[in-house]
Amino acid sequence: MTAISRAAVVTGPGGPVEIREYPVPDPGPGEAVIRVELCGICGTDAHVFHGRLPTITFPALLGHEIVGTVTALGDGLDTDSADRPVAVGDRIGVFPAANCGTCHACVVLRRPGQCRRRPPSYGFKSPVDSGSPLTGGFADHLHLVNPGTVFYRTDLPPEVAVLAEPMSVALHGIRRAGVGLGATVVVQGVGAIGLMVVAAARAAGAARVIAVDGSTGRLALATELGADTAVDITTLPAGAARHAAVRDTLGGSGATAVFGCSGSPQGFAEAIGYVADGGTLAELGNFTDRGAIDLNPYTDLLRRDLTITGVYGAGPDMRAHYLRALEILERGGQPFTRVVSHRVPLRDTEQALRALSTGYQLDGTDVIKIAIDPSR
Known part of the structure; x- marks a missing residue:
């Protein structure tokens, strides 16, 4: 029986958000599937929700601050981006952006954001039904389908690992x-x-x-x-x-x-x-x-x-910045576990997105960081 993943899909500018279901794919060579543990909601997600990013067309599956556990690995994928062994069951942090790493923009200009061969970042591909639909973190599962996806194995708890992208x-x-x-x-x-x-x-x-x-x-x-x-x-x-x-x-x-x-x-x-x-x-x-x-x-x-x-995203050294971010978080000594103030289920994604546009309050308390927790 094919596994089914729920996804919180933004149907148009300003919503509504619908819970839709998609089959969980079998990963192809070099691909992987993870079970999303947490996906942070960024202020950019709120702007996209309101239609303020012209490159996004709806319906769209958002979510780019992603941590999860590996459920399936495709042929040829057995290490993370630091060449450390990775296996089913490992927790990984996923960096959303990818690039070819070989073109003029990537190598000479050192501007991977201008790479013409780069696929859409996780959480920014639209419309949702073009290609593999499960490429945003506001879902039960994420399909790591982009060539050269940057991800790192980590033993951090998910509420800390999910901070790696903003830290980068x-x-x-x-x-x-x-x-x-x-x-x-x-x-x-x-x-x-x-x-x-x-x-x-x-x-x-x-x-x-x-x-x-x-x-x-x-x-x-x-x-x-x-x-x-x-x-x-x-x-x-x-x-x-x-x-x-x-x-x-x-x-x-x-x-x-x-x-x-x-x-x-x-x-x-x-x-x-x-x-x-x-x-x-x-x-x-x-x-x-x-x-x-x-x-x-x-x-x-x-x-x-x-x-x-x-300062546009993690910059030209995004791979290094994401790894260094995890290392700072792993060093500990700071109350990183309290940055995520609200963990909400998929069904409350729209409410959470609106909270970032209406005073940063959710359930009567101040928001520091909201994360989608599909297990709830």
Whole structure:
């Protein structure tokens, strides 16, 4: 009897989300099938749900922060991406993006995101019924069908392993901003990505890390993950008052590196005021088009000798960043197990996606990180 997998499919912009069933495939050569244990919901998923990513057509199966256990391996696949043996029953973390690794964009330009041969990332292939349907993490099973899929075996509990993808993005940001020993860091917005930036900045040797947010729960966890000071902006008007509060924590100056993780154009504009002259603003949050802002090239950039850098996903070194992310998580010593604040069943996927667009509250409590748990 053929096994059946449920999948939470977004039928159109803004929903609804339907639970559909698909047969679990037998993996072909070099492929695998995993039983999804957890799949994190990213802010990007919420934007896609609302139709803000033009490359996505509906119906679509989302979910790209994936951890699961191997249920079947195709011929020729017996090691993970670090050449370690992998077998049925092993837990693995799956990196969503793939590329050919041999073309001009991959090798010379070192821009795998521009690879014309790359298949759609897991959680971003659409419409769902084109090719193998089970290529998103909001389902019971995931078909690892992309050639060169990056995955690593791990003994981490699923609620920690599921953080590897956002941590890989944070590590790309740390590299782009040049954070090292003695750096002063402001992280604007400490949702899941921002929390990973806090931990990564501390691991990179930052001397001071300041967390800025409007949620006392997220700020408390940021402090446990390594932030020296938490600035609650709920009582501070946007602009000069917030800039002054943050700069006061740094002795009156801005930070050598600021990470914009709020995901709004207005937040990006505000983040510029947190940067010290000669410093860097690394923007991670505006992954989809949320609109434009006014920017004065002289007063905002040249006079202050600022660098603004975009951080798109895990970057050209995505394989290395994902592995290093797992290694940081495996090192422990931080309350990573508490980052996932809500584990919800497949049937509540739409409710969870809407929660990320309506105040980050679910079941009456503040959201830090939501993960889909198909076993529930």
